[in-house]
Amino acid sequence: MLFAVTMDVAIPHTLDPDEKAALIAREKAYSQELQRSGEWRHIWRCAGRYSNLSVFDVSGNERLHEILWNLPLFPYMTIEITPLATHPSDIRAA
Amino acid sequence: MLFAVTMDVAIPHTLDPDEKAALIAREKAYSQELQRSGEWRHIWRCAGRYSNLSVFDVSGNERLHEILWNLPLFPYMTIEITPLATHPSDIRAA
Amino acid sequence: MLFAVTMDVAIPHTLDPDEKAALIAREKAYSQELQRSGEWRHIWRCAGRYSNLSVFDVSGNERLHEILWNLPLFPYMTIEITPLATHPSDIRAA
Amino acid sequence: MLFAVTMDVAIPHTLDPDEKAALIAREKAYSQELQRSGEWRHIWRCAGRYSNLSVFDVSGNERLHEILWNLPLFPYMTIEITPLATHPSDIRAA
Amino acid sequence: MLFAVTMDVAIPHTLDPDEKAALIAREKAYSQELQRSGEWRHIWRCAGRYSNLSVFDVSGNERLHEILWNLPLFPYMTIEITPLATHPSDIRAA
Amino acid sequence: MLFAVTMDVAIPHTLDPDEKAALIAREKAYSQELQRSGEWRHIWRCAGRYSNLSVFDVSGNERLHEILWNLPLFPYMTIEITPLATHPSDIRAA
Amino acid sequence: MLFAVTMDVAIPHTLDPDEKAALIAREKAYSQELQRSGEWRHIWRCAGRYSNLSVFDVSGNERLHEILWNLPLFPYMTIEITPLATHPSDIRAA
Amino acid sequence: MLFAVTMDVAIPHTLDPDEKAALIAREKAYSQELQRSGEWRHIWRCAGRYSNLSVFDVSGNERLHEILWNLPLFPYMTIEITPLATHPSDIRAA
Amino acid sequence: MLFAVTMDVAIPHTLDPDEKAALIAREKAYSQELQRSGEWRHIWRCAGRYSNLSVFDVSGNERLHEILWNLPLFPYMTIEITPLATHPSDIRAA
Amino acid sequence: MLFAVTMDVAIPHTLDPDEKAALIAREKAYSQELQRSGEWRHIWRCAGRYSNLSVFDVSGNERLHEILWNLPLFPYMTIEITPLATHPSDIRAA
Numbered sequence: 001m002l003f004a005v006t007m008d009v010a011i012p013h014t015l016d017p018d019e020k021a022a023l024i025a026r027e028k029a030y031s032q033e034l035q036r037s038g039e040w041r042h043i044w045r046c047a048g049r050y051s052n053l054s055v056f057d058v059s060g061n062e063r064l065h066e067i068l069w070n071l072p073l074f075p076y077m078t079i080e081i082t083p084l085a086t087h088p089s090d091i092r093a094a
Numbered sequence: 095m096l097f098a099v100t101m102d103v104a105i106p107h108t109l110d111p112d113e114k115a116a117l118i119a120r121e122k123a124y125s126q127e128l129q130r131s132g133e134w135r136h137i138w139r140c141a142g143r144y145s146n147l148s149v150f151d152v153s154g155n156e157r158l159h160e161i162l163w164n165l166p167l168f169p170y171m172t173i174e175i176t177p178l179a180t181h182p183s184d185i186r187a188a
Numbered sequence: 189m190l191f192a193v194t195m196d197v198a199i200p201h202t203l204d205p206d207e208k209a210a211l212i213a214r215e216k217a218y219s220q221e222l223q224r225s226g227e228w229r230h231i232w233r234c235a236g237r238y239s240n241l242s243v244f245d246v247s248g249n250e251r252l253h254e255i256l257w258n259l260p261l262f263p264y265m266t267i268e269i270t271p272l273a274t275h276p277s278d279i280r281a282a
Numbered sequence: 283m284l285f286a287v288t289m290d291v292a293i294p295h296t297l298d299p300d301e302k303a304a305l306i307a308r309e310k311a312y313s314q315e316l317q318r319s320g321e322w323r324h325i326w327r328c329a330g331r332y333s334n335l336s337v338f339d340v341s342g343n344e345r346l347h348e349i350l351w352n353l354p355l356f357p358y359m360t361i362e363i364t365p366l367a368t369h370p371s372d373i374r375a376a
Numbered sequence: 377m378l379f380a381v382t383m384d385v386a387i388p389h390t391l392d393p394d395e396k397a398a399l400i401a402r403e404k405a406y407s408q409e410l411q412r413s414g415e416w417r418h419i420w421r422c423a424g425r426y427s428n429l430s431v432f433d434v435s436g437n438e439r440l441h442e443i444l445w446n447l448p449l450f451p452y453m454t455i456e457i458t459p460l461a462t463h464p465s466d467i468r469a470a
Numbered sequence: 471m472l473f474a475v476t477m478d479v480a481i482p483h484t485l486d487p488d489e490k491a492a493l494i495a496r497e498k499a500y501s502q503e504l505q506r507s508g509e510w511r512h513i514w515r516c517a518g519r520y521s522n523l524s525v526f527d528v529s530g531n532e533r534l535h536e537i538l539w540n541l542p543l544f545p546y547m548t549i550e551i552t553p554l555a556t557h558p559s560d561i562r563a564a
Numbered sequence: 565m566l567f568a569v570t571m572d573v574a575i576p577h578t579l580d581p582d583e584k585a586a587l588i589a590r591e592k593a594y595s596q597e598l599q600r601s602g603e604w605r606h607i608w609r610c611a612g613r614y615s616n617l618s619v620f621d622v623s624g625n626e627r628l629h630e631i632l633w634n635l636p637l638f639p640y641m642t643i644e645i646t647p648l649a650t651h652p653s654d655i656r657a658a
Numbered sequence: 659m660l661f662a663v664t665m666d667v668a669i670p671h672t673l674d675p676d677e678k679a680a681l682i683a684r685e686k687a688y689s690q691e692l693q694r695s696g697e698w699r700h701i702w703r704c705a706g707r708y709s710n711l712s713v714f715d716v717s718g719n720e721r722l723h724e725i726l727w728n729l730p731l732f733p734y735m736t737i738e739i740t741p742l743a744t745h746p747s748d749i750r751a752a
Numbered sequence: 753m754l755f756a757v758t759m760d761v762a763i764p765h766t767l768d769p770d771e772k773a774a775l776i777a778r779e780k781a782y783s784q785e786l787q788r789s790g791e792w793r794h795i796w797r798c799a800g801r802y803s804n805l806s807v808f809d810v811s812g813n814e815r816l817h818e819i820l821w822n823l824p825l826f827p828y829m830t831i832e833i834t835p836l837a838t839h840p841s842d843i844r845a846a
Numbered sequence: 847m848l849f850a851v852t853m854d855v856a857i858p859h860t861l862d863p864d865e866k867a868a869l870i871a872r873e874k875a876y877s878q879e880l881q882r883s884g885e886w887r888h889i890w891r892c893a894g895r896y897s898n899l900s901v902f903d904v905s906g907n908e909r910l911h912e913i914l915w916n917l918p919l920f921p922y923m924t925i926e927i928t929p930l931a932t933h934p935s936d937i938r939a940a
Contacts, residue, residue, distance in 0.1 A: 001136060001248040003271075005330065015857055016104050021324055031183040044096060044178040046927045047852065053098050057893040060189040065273035065329040066866065068110055073294065078267060079330045083191070083271055084138040085253035087146050089125040095906040097929075098707065107200055107263065141253040142193065142267045144680055153848040154906060157707040159931035169671065173706045177849070177929055181912035190326060192335050201388055201451065218373040232284060235383065235441040236455045240369050241286050241365040272326040275334050278311040283436040283460075287518065288445035295484055342377040342436060347517040357483065361518045365379075365459055369439035380523050389576055389639065393504050404502050407559040420472060420554040423629040424569065424643045428476050460514040465501040466555060471622040473647075475800065482765055530565040535649035535799040545765065549800045553567075553647055555629035561613060566796060568805050577670055577733065597839040607837040608754060611723040612663065612737045616839050617756050648796040651782040651804050660890060661819040661835075664901050689935040691918050702848060702930040711850050718753040718812060721836035722837035741755070741835055742890040744899055747877040757894065794911055795916065798857045817893040 002041075002057055002084040003064055007077045008060040009050045036068060056086070096135075096151055096178040097158055101171045116137045120166040128161060150180070190229075190245055190272040191252055197238045199264045214260040222255060243272075283325075284339055284366040285346055291332045294359045298299060308354040337366070378417075378433055379440055383453045385426045390457040391406040410443060431460070472511075472527055472554040475535055479520045481546045496542040504537060525554070565607075566621055567628055570584040573614045577639045598631060612632040619648075660699075660715055660742040661722055664743040665735045667708045692725060724736070754809055754836040755816055759801045763828045771832040786819060799819075807836070848887075848903055849910055853923045855896045864931040870917040880913065901930070 011020060036039035043057040058064045068079060086093045105114055128134035136149040152158045162173060180187045199208060223227035230243040246252045256267060274281045293302060316322035324337040340346045350361060368375045387396060410416035418431040434440045444455060463467045480535045481490060504510035512525040536550060556563045575584060598604035606619040622628045628633060652655045669678055692698035700713040714724045726737060744751045765774060788791035793805040810816045820831060838845045857866060889902040891914035904910045914925060932939045 003249065004138070004140075005247070009112050028183045028205060029871040035183075035185045043181045043184050044098070044099075045911060047177040047907045048927050053176065053178065059192070061271040061329045062189065062269065062273045064329060068123045068330040076175075078157040081271060081330050082147060083141040083249040083252065084143045085250050086146065087137045087139040089122045089130045090137050091126050095908065097907075100217040126690060139253060141249045144268050155705045155929040156847065157932050158929065162706040170877070175929060176906040177707050177910065177927060179908050192328075206322070208312045216371045220373050223371075229370045231372050232286070233441060234286075234368040235365040235367045235437045236444040236457050238287065241364065241366065271329040272337060273329045275325045275327040277310045277317075278325050279314050281316045283438065285437070314400060343379070343459040343517045344461050346459065347515060348519040363459060364516050365437040365440065367438050370440065380514070380516075382532045392504045408561050411559075414501065416528065419557045420474070421553045421557040421562050421629060422474075423553040423561045423625045424632040424645050429552065456522065461517045462480040463513045463515040465505075466513050467502050467505045471626065473625070531567070531647040531799045532565065532649050534647065538800040538815060551647060552802050553625040553628065553645060555626045567761065568796070568798075591807075591824040592841045596843050599841075599843045607839045608756070609723060609839040611837045612697045612726040612739050617834060617836065636789040638793050646805060649799045651795045651797040653780045653787075654795050655784050655787045659814065661813070661893075662890070679823065680862075686935045690937050693848045693937045699938050703933040704850075705929040705931045707836065711928065711930065719755070719835040720837050724864070740899060741813040741816065741833060741837060741893040742899065743814050743893045745889045745891040746876045747881075748889050749878050749881045817891060820894040832874045833894050 001060065004082040004084055005056060005064075005068070006046075006075075006080045007052050007054065007071075008079075010075055011073070011076045020052055023072050030070070037061075038061045039067065056089060072090055096149060097121075098176040098178055099148045099150060099158075099162070100140075100174045101146050101148065101167075102173075103171055104165070105166055105170045117166050118171065124164070124166055133161065148188075189248065190243060192270040192272055193240065193242045193244060193252075193256070194234075194268075195259075196210045197261055197264055199261070211260050215276070218258070218260055227241045227251075227255065246280050283342065284337060286364040287336045287338060287346075287350070288328075288362045289334050289353075289355075290360045291335065291355055291358055291362070293355070303353050312352070312354055321345075321349065336359055377436065378431060380458040380460055381430045381432060382422075382443070382456045383430065383447075383449075384455075385427050385449055385453055387449070387452045397449050406446070406448055415439075415443065415459075471530065472525060474552040474554055475524045475534075475538070475544075476516075476550045477522050477527060477541075478548045479522065479543055479546055479550070481543070495543050500540070500542055509533075509537065566619060566625065568648055569584050569620060569628075569632070570576045570610075570644045571616050571635075571637075572642045573637055573638070573640055574642070583601040594634070594636055603627075603631065614655065659718065660713060661711045662740040662742055663714060663722075663726070664704075664738045665710050665712065665729075665731075666737075667731055667735055668730070669734045677708055681730050688728070697721075697725065753812065754807060756834040756836055757808060757816075757820070757825075758798075758804045758832045759804050759806065759825075760830040761825055761828055762830070764824070775824050782822070782824055791815075791819065847906065850871075850928040850930055851900045851902060851910075851914070852892075852926045853898050853900065853917075853919075854925075855919055855923055857919070857922045869918050877920055887914065919938070924930060 011023075031040060031043060035036060035043065039056060039058050041057045042053075044053045045051075046053055056064055056067065060069065068069070068074065071077065105117075124135060125134060129137065133150060133152050134148060135151045136147075138147050139145070140147055150158055150161065152161065158175070163167065165171065199211075219228060219231060223231065227244060227246050228242060229245045230241075232241050233239075234241055244252055246255065246256065252269070259265065267279065293305075303339060313325060321338060321340050322334075323339045326335050327333075328335055332338065336373065338346055338349065342350065346363070353359065369371060387399075407416060407419060411419065415432060415434050416430060418429075420429050420468045421427075422429055432440055432443065434443065440457070444450065447453065474561050480491075501510060501513060505513065509526060510524060512523075514523050515521075516523055524532055524535065528537065534551070540545065541547065544555045565601075567627065567652045585624065594609060595604060603620060603622050604618060606617075608617050610617055612623075620628055620631065628645070632638065635641065665741055666703075669681075689698060689701060689708070693701065697714060697716050698712060699715045702711050713723055714725065716725065722739070726732065729735065763775075766805070771778065783792060783795060787795065791808060791810050792806060793809045794805075796805045797803070798805055808816055810819065821827065823829065857869075864902060877889060881889065885902060885904050887903045888899075890899045891897070892899055894897060902913065904913065910927070914920065916917055917923065
């Protein structure tokens with residue numbers, strides 16, 4: 001089932017640059033693995049902000065929470081979740 | 095280029111039921127035509143709300159405005175737009 | 189899977205009293221049927237407000253949306269949804 | 283009497299990891315003791331957030347405050363309380 | 377137990393003046409009866425607003441809700457509740 | 471004349487524990503002196519929050535400001551003031 | 565004592581034009597009488613809005629409320645009050 | 659001097675279509691006259707909203723208020739004003 | 753021309769006390785010089801808050817910005833500006 | 847295509863003064879280069895705030911994001927974007 005998720009990132013200015021670079025690299029690898037497995041269906045950058053809009057296709061709330069809680073950047077994120085359903089106007093829904 | 099658009103609908107309770115049904119039918123036809131042409135790439139229902147989250151793929155701001163302004167339900171909608179860009183972690187961006 | 193749902197009700201003052209009474213009766217019957225089937229697990233009144241806090245146990249987002257969209261009072265409600273997951277401190281989760 | 287309580291946790295990034303682990307362990311023990319005694323009736327994780335939604339069944343405001351004030355994580359929490367009453371549609375209320 | 381309650385009143389401009397006067401008279405009688413019985417301990421006008429700040433001393437959430445739900449002006453009110461506890465600095469608390 | 475005052479306290483986690491304890495002791499003494507003199511008429515703890523709701527009975531705005539500005543915890547407080555007047559339904563106002 | 569008061573006016577579009585003109589004329593006369601008596605010390609238009617920022621010099625909260633409550637436009641106003649005190653940098657305060 | 663002004667328009671759904679068309683025509687003529695005179699320097703449509711972002715170049719606050727207050731659509735607008743000054747990085751400011 | 757300006761001050765708790773005292777002394781001298789020259793027409797303390805409400809009478813936006821930008825406490829202030837115009841009810845406006 | 851962009855700057859008080867001066871110099875050079883190339887069409891200071899309102903004329907969302915993401919002050923900015931379209935009343939739009 002689908003969830004839209006907005007993640008706003010605020011890494012503290014005091015974080016060590018190397019630690020920060022490593023963190024971002026781990027975040028990227030983690031995200032790409034889930035994209036390849038099909039659970040992280042879309043990821044877009046929100047223009048002009050350190051944020052993304054993503055769409056997840058997961059088995060349910062438990063799995064969604066597990067994915068988000070384990071994001072390497074989770075401690076520095078503010079996350080908003082919108083559960084999605086099929087729209088009656090969607091041409092793929094017929 | 096891509097834009098995420100959230101549309102919240104609030105049709106007045108005083109609207110004539112037939113007029114309302116006709117309006118919703120026109121909205122559906124309008125949306126499906128744009129989905130078929132490829133400009134209205136995604137439309138999801140936000141669960142539990144008279145709202146949708148959509149993604150548009152258009153030539154620019156002028157075209158995006160033209161599409162939204164001509165929505166049959168536009169007078170009853172509150173619309174929020176987020177311009178999207180490629181995310182560096184997107185596996186399709188490499 | 190579980191969802192917490194807050195429903196704030198605002199019935200227009202202009203609604204006919206009989207129509208209003210019938211609407212509320214249908215809402216009650218609808219809710220109680222879903223409570224008996226086990227999908228509407230909890231319903232509490234928020235003290236001093238025409239609102240309730242409910243917990244639903246449903247198969248997913250599609251079913252949650254279907255239940256809420258068909259609430260007789262849906263056109264007069266503002267709804268907020270929080271997807272729930274197991275808490276690591278929950279004694280029933282071990 | 284029942285209260286819904288939302289707790290949002292924000293532990294400072296500068297807290298010593300051992301101190302943090304000990305704090306979380308004490309929080310868990312404290313919560314589980316109150317769950318066993320019946321006062322902390324429900325605890326759910328809000329998906330994707332370091333937050334929980336709980337329901338307390340206590341003798342009154344004084345006891346509710348005492349429980350919350352003594353949470354090991356209290357200094358790092360933002361708490362919202364909703365006093366609950368019986369809903370007229372609740373099938374267990376008849 | 378004590379609750380602080382803020383009530384903001386917004387009577388529709390279209391309400392019949394006689395009906396409005398009768399409503400306000402019933403509200404006053406209702407409030408004064410509860411003040412005399414001791415449950416509505418304080419009522420103050422918030423200067424410059426059609427609002428009051430009140431303190432109730434009731435047996436619990438159920439009774440608080442019953443009192444507020446039956447206010448003649450309830451359909452026109454926005455209500456906020458703050459559960460109160462004894463403050464450790466209160467000289468009457470020793 | 472009466473003012474309702476809400477004080478939310480946020481002492482920095484980095485404050486030295488002894489300094490914090492001394493500060494809180496001075497706050498308590500300061501508050502109790504004003505309670506005994508009759509200017510700080512009520513003080514209640516807002517359940518579940520490091521906050522209080524107080525009612526002051528002072529000669530005017532200048533005195534109210536002087537009292538609040540000199541609170542030992544003032545640098546760590548967010549304060550909201552509501553000027554109060556007699557409510558026409560108050561049984562003690564006749 | 566001084567209070568800053570912001571008044572935002574929202575007269576319903578359905579109000580009869582003559583009634584509206586009469587109301588505004590009464591509001592003006594009422595304001596000017598209080599300006600002449602010295603209680604309504606300043607009145608400025610907030611540019612681009614149907615709002616004013618005023619400063620009142622009154623005996624206290626009771627009188628402030630009486631003045632505002634009796635404004636002919638009161639039923640159509642949203643009012644915010646800021647109690648003012650002498651600023652230590654004010655050259656007239658020495 | 660320059661002011662950025664955002665105007666959000668909300669024409670009531672009950673307004674007569676002819677009256678609405680006439681109003682919009684007068685608004686357009688009024689705006690274009692001020693654009694030609696140089697006081698209304700820029701006007702852009704905010705994409706997807708019945709709103710515009712404008713920049714005015716006027717003699718001061720009094721003139722800005724006069725222009726906005728006399729907009730034919732003023733009664734249906736929510737207006738926000740940002741006074742502008744020269745930015746030190748502006749290449750035309752040297 | 754007139755502007756209402758609200759300044760909320762939040763000096764970091766970590767600032768050296770001597771530096772803080774010097775800063776506040778410079779702020780006071782700066783403000784009083786502008787009060788004497790007539791540009792800073794009013795300054796009031798907002799009761800119970802480290803804030804002031806001021807009225808400036810300046811040649812325009814450029815001068816207003818210059819004054820505010822050079823406030824010694826500017827780096828620690830949150831500032832809100834309301835451009836003011838003559839109110840039609842002002843008895844001094846005739 | 848055009849975008850209005852508001853940038854609010856909050857440089858930490860702990861940043862080294864030389865580093866801060868260098869950062870601001872690089873920001874200025876970066877902005878002026880883009881102003882000369884025509885992509886950063888307008889930049890205005892919002893009076894009384896460490897903020898600017900800018901208008902960009904870029905090829906699309908990707909380019910807008912690239913420009914903003916690479917601002918030397920980006921890590922210290924809060925940015926809001928409004929996509930702009932031609933306004934039907936714009937005299938240059940005919």
